[in-house]
Amino acid sequence: MSEDTALDDVEVEEAPEDEIVVLAQKWKKKRGSLIMALHELQGRLGYVPRESAMKLGREMGIPLANIYEVLTFYNYFKLESPGKYIISVCTGTACHIKGSPKLLHGIENELGIKEGESTPDGEYHLQGVRCLGCCGLAPLASVNGKVYGKQDVTDAHGLLENVKRDEPMHVAAESNDAE
Amino acid sequence: MTDMINATINGVPVEVAPGTTILDAARKVHVKIPTLCKHPDLEATGACGICIVKVQNTGKMLRSCCTPLDEGMDILTETPEIVEVRRGVLELTLSRHPNECLTCLRNQNCELQALAADFGMTTSDLPNIVPDLPLDTSTKSIVLDPRKCILCGRCITVCQQHQNVWALSFLNRGFKTRIAAAGDIPLADSPCVRCGQCSAHCPTGAIVEYDETVAVWNKLQDPEAYCVVQIAPAVRVAVGEAFGFPIGANLTGKIYASLRRMGFKAVFDTNFGADLTIMEEASEFKSRLLEGTGALPLITSCCPGWVDFMEKFHGDMIDHFSSCKSPHEMVGALSKTYYAEKMGIDPAKIFVVSIMPCTAKKSEIIRSKEMSSSGYQDVDVSLTTREFARMIKQSGIDFVTIPDEQPDHMLGAYTGAGTIFGATGGVMEAALRTAHYYVTGHDAPRVDFEMTRGLEGVKEGKLNVAGKEIRVAVAHGLANVEQVLEKVRAAREAGEELPYHFIEVMACAGGCVGGGGQPYGATNELRTKRAAGLYQEDQAGLWRCSHHNPYIKELYAEFLGEIGGHKAHDLLHTGYQVLPEYKR
Numbered sequence: 001m002s003e004d005t006a007l008d009d010v011e012v013e014e015a016p017e018d019e020i021v022v023l024a025q026k027w028k029k030k031r032g033s034l035i036m037a038l039h040e041l042q043g044r045l046g047y048v049p050r051e052s053a054m055k056l057g058r059e060m061g062i063p064l065a066n067i068y069e070v071l072t073f074y075n076y077f078k079l080e081s082p083g084k085y086i087i088s089v090c091t092g093t094a095c096h097i098k099g100s101p102k103l104l105h106g107i108e109n110e111l112g113i114k115e116g117e118s119t120p121d122g123e124y125h126l127q128g129v130r131c132l133g134c135c136g137l138a139p140l141a142s143v144n145g146k147v148y149g150k151q152d153v154t155d156a157h158g159l160l161e162n163v164k165r166d167e168p169m170h171v172a173a174e175s176n177d178a179e
Numbered sequence: 180m181t182d183m184i185n186a187t188i189n190g191v192p193v194e195v196a197p198g199t200t201i202l203d204a205a206r207k208v209h210v211k212i213p214t215l216c217k218h219p220d221l222e223a224t225g226a227c228g229i230c231i232v233k234v235q236n237t238g239k240m241l242r243s244c245c246t247p248l249d250e251g252m253d254i255l256t257e258t259p260e261i262v263e264v265r266r267g268v269l270e271l272t273l274s275r276h277p278n279e280c281l282t283c284l285r286n287q288n289c290e291l292q293a294l295a296a297d298f299g300m301t302t303s304d305l306p307n308i309v310p311d312l313p314l315d316t317s318t319k320s321i322v323l324d325p326r327k328c329i330l331c332g333r334c335i336t337v338c339q340q341h342q343n344v345w346a347l348s349f350l351n352r353g354f355k356t357r358i359a360a361a362g363d364i365p366l367a368d369s370p371c372v373r374c375g376q377c378s379a380h381c382p383t384g385a386i387v388e389y390d391e392t393v394a395v396w397n398k399l400q401d402p403e404a405y406c407v408v409q410i411a412p413a414v415r416v417a418v419g420e421a422f423g424f425p426i427g428a429n430l431t432g433k434i435y436a437s438l439r440r441m442g443f444k445a446v447f448d449t450n451f452g453a454d455l456t457i458m459e460e461a462s463e464f465k466s467r468l469l470e471g472t473g474a475l476p477l478i479t480s481c482c483p484g485w486v487d488f489m490e491k492f493h494g495d496m497i498d499h500f501s502s503c504k505s506p507h508e509m510v511g512a513l514s515k516t517y518y519a520e521k522m523g524i525d526p527a528k529i530f531v532v533s534i535m536p537c538t539a540k541k542s543e544i545i546r547s548k549e550m551s552s553s554g555y556q557d558v559d560v561s562l563t564t565r566e567f568a569r570m571i572k573q574s575g576i577d578f579v580t581i582p583d584e585q586p587d588h589m590l591g592a593y594t595g596a597g598t599i600f601g602a603t604g605g606v607m608e609a610a611l612r613t614a615h616y617y618v619t620g621h622d623a624p625r626v627d628f629e630m631t632r633g634l635e636g637v638k639e640g641k642l643n644v645a646g647k648e649i650r651v652a653v654a655h656g657l658a659n660v661e662q663v664l665e666k667v668r669a670a671r672e673a674g675e676e677l678p679y680h681f682i683e684v685m686a687c688a689g690g691c692v693g694g695g696g697q698p699y700g701a702t703n704e705l706r707t708k709r710a711a712g713l714y715q716e717d718q719a720g721l722w723r724c725s726h727h728n729p730y731i732k733e734l735y736a737e738f739l740g741e742i743g744g745h746k747a748h749d750l751l752h753t754g755y756q757v758l759p760e761y762k763r
Binding site for chain 2: 053066069073
C-alpha cells in the first residue's frame with residue numbers, strides 16, 4: 001500500500017512520551033473525549049503520528065481501530081507531517097489585536113502559499129491556530145513546538161530567517177511556563 | 180406480563196412482545212422483507228436501507244430491521260412505491276460493486292447477487308464506478324477485497340464486539356468510506372487472530388478465505404507426491420449444507436469416499452488427533468492437579484485463533500496453557516513419522532492436507548518451529564470447509580449418492596470424545612472423561628457432562644472426582660473470555676482459591692461448528708443443529724472415551740512410548756510466546 005511506505009518515510013517527531021501520558025490522563029475520564037485529545041495532540045505536533053496515536057490509545061484504553069475511525073472521518077486530522085517546518089500562527093484574540101492577520105498574510109506572500117497549505121518542496125506548512133495559551137508573548141507563531149513570540153507583524157521575512165536558523169526568541173520551555 | 184403489541188402487516192393482524200422489530204414481526208406472519216446488512220447474529224445497524232416498509236398511519240418509510248413494531252401500526256411491505264425505493268438502494272449499491280461475479284469465490288453463494296436476482300436488476304442507468312483499492316492477502320488466511328465491500332459493517336461488528344479483537348474498522352467517510360485493518364496497515368500486522376468470523380459474516384466476496392484449492396489439486400496430480408488428508412470434527416456436520424443435505428447431517432463416510440476419489444492415498448481423521456490430544460492433555464491436567472507440575476487452571480490450546488489472541492492480549496496466561504498441539508497438527512506430525520515408517524514411505528514425499536472449519540488453521544501450520552516437528556512442515560495445506568465443498572463440486576463426484584467408506588484406521592479411527600471436539604464444551608467434556616479415568620483408575624459412571632454443552636457464552640460447572648471438587652469453565656466467542664480470565668486474575672492477586680481448575684476456550688461462537696471457514700449463514704439455530712449431529716455420533720458410538728481407542732493404544736505401544744514421554748513431547752507438544760498486538 002502506498003500509504004504504508006509513506007508512513008515509513010515520514011520522520012516521526014513524536015511528542016515526548018510523558019506528554020501523551022499527561023494528555024491521556026486529562027481526557028481519559030471524560031466520555032467521548034477522544035476527539036479532544038486528538039485535537040490537542042495535533043495542535044502540538046501539527047499532525048497525529050501513528051506511534052503517538054498508538055501510545056494515546058494504550059493510555060486511554062481505546063483500540064487503534066477506534067482512533068483511526070475518528071482520525072480519518074474528519075478532514076481536519078492529518079496522519080502525515082504536512083511539512084518540515086509547521087508554522088502555526090496564533091489567531092487568538094490577543095494575537096489578533098496585535099496584528100497576527102497581517103503576519104499570517106505576510107508569511108503567505110513570502111512562501112507563496114495560502115493558510116492551510118504546504119509548499120511544493122515540503123519544507124513549510126502554514127496554518128492559523130486557535131489561542132496557543134501564551135498571550136503574554138503576542139503576537140506569536142509556533143514552529144514545530146518552538147515559540148516565536150513578540151513578532152514584528154510587518155517582518156514575515158525576518159521570522160522565516162529565524163526559523164531557518166532555528167532561533168526562536170523564546171524557547172518551548174518558556175512557553176510551557178506561560179501555559 | 181407486559182402488554183403485547185397488536186398491529187397489522189399487509190392487512191394481517193400480528194401480536195408480538197414489545198420491542199420486537201417490524202422485520203421479526205413480519206416473519207411471524209409469513210411476510211418476507213428483503214434484507215442485506217442485517218445478519219441474525221448481529222444487532223441491526225440499518226446501514227443499507229433495503230428493508231424499508233411503509234407505516235400507513237403516518238406515511239413514513241422506516242427501516243424494518245431496526246424499528247420496533249408499535250401498537251396500532253398499519254404496515255405495508257410490498258407496494259410499487261416501496262419496491263421502487265428498494266430497487267434504488269440496490270442500484271446504487273451495485274453501481275459501485277465490481278461486475279466480477281463469474282470469477283468471485285462467492286459466485287452463486289452471495290447475498291448481494293441473490294438480491295439482485297430477486298429484484299431482476301438486469302439494467303442500470305448508473306455508471307459502474309468501483310473504488311480502486313488494493314487486495315490484502317497478507318494473512319494468507321483471510322483475503323480482504325475492499326472493492327467488493329458494500330459497507331454493511333457486519334465484519335466490523337463481529338470483529339470488535341463479538342471477538343473483541345478490533346482488527347477491522349471503517350476508514351474515511353462518505354463516498355470514500357472503506358473497510359481496512361485497524362490503523363490502515365496490512366491485516367497481518369494488525370491484531371487480527373485469523374478467526375475468519377468476518378469472512379463468515381460477509382454478505383459478499385469482500386472478505387473470503389485465502390483459497391488454496393489449486394495448490395492441492397496440483398499436488399494431487401503430481402506423481403511424486405503422496406497426498407494424505409484429514410478432516411476436522413466440525414466439517415462432517417456442515418459440508419452437506421452445500422449439497423442440500425439437512426443442517427447437521429453427519430456425512431463422514433461420504434467425505435472419506437470423496438477424498439479417495441479425488442486421489443488422496445490415505446484418508447485420516449482429525450478426530451483421531453483429538454483423541455490423542457485428550458490422552459496428552461488429560462495427563463497434563465492430572466499431573467498439574469495432583470503433582471503440581473504446572474499452573475492451574477489449565478487452559479485448552481487447540482483453537483489457533485484463541486492461541487493467537489492469548490499471545491497478543493493475555494500474555495500473562497501463557498503458563499496456564501496446555502502445551503498440547505492442536506489435533507490436526509498431531510496427525511500431521513504422525514503422518515510424516517509413524518505412518519511413514521510403518522508404511523515405508525519417504526516422509527519428504529508425503530503431503531498432508533487438513534480440511535478444517537477454520538481460517539486460523541492456515542496460519543497455525545507455520546506459526547512456530549514446533550509445527551515442523553517431523554523434520555518437515557507437519558501439515559502442508561489447511562483448507563476450509565468452504566474450499567472443500569468447492570473441490571467436491573469441481574471433481575465430478577456425485578456427493579449426494581456416493582456410498583460411505585471407512586477411514587485409514589491407523590490415524591483415522593476415533594471415539595465419540597474426539598467427535599465432540601467440534602462443539603463448544605466438547606474438548607472439556609472429552610478431557611473430563613479421560614481425566615476421571617486417569618485420576619480414579621476407572622471410568623465415570625456417566626460420561627455425559629451436560630454442563631459443558633449448549634450456546635451460553637460462558638458455561639461453568641463442578642465435578643466430583645475421587646472426593647475432589649473440579650471446577651471448570653467453557654467460553655466461546657473471544658469477547659466472552661475476558662470475564663473468565665478476570666476471575667482467575669482476581670483470585671490470583673488476592674491469593675484466594677482458584678475459581679477454576681480447567682478452562683476451555685474456542686474463538687468462534689458455538690465452537691468449531693460455527694467456525695470462520697464453515698458454510699455461510701450460521702445462526703444459533705444452525706450451530707445447535709450442527710452440534711447435535713456431533714453429539715448423536717458420540718451417543719451412538721462404540722467407544723466414547725479417548726483412552727478406549729484401540730488405535731491410540733497401538734500408537735503408544737508401537738511408537739510413542741509413554742504418555743507425556745520424550746517422543747510424545749517432541750512430536751505432540753509446543754510452546755507459546757508473548758506477541759505484540761501490532762507488528763508495526
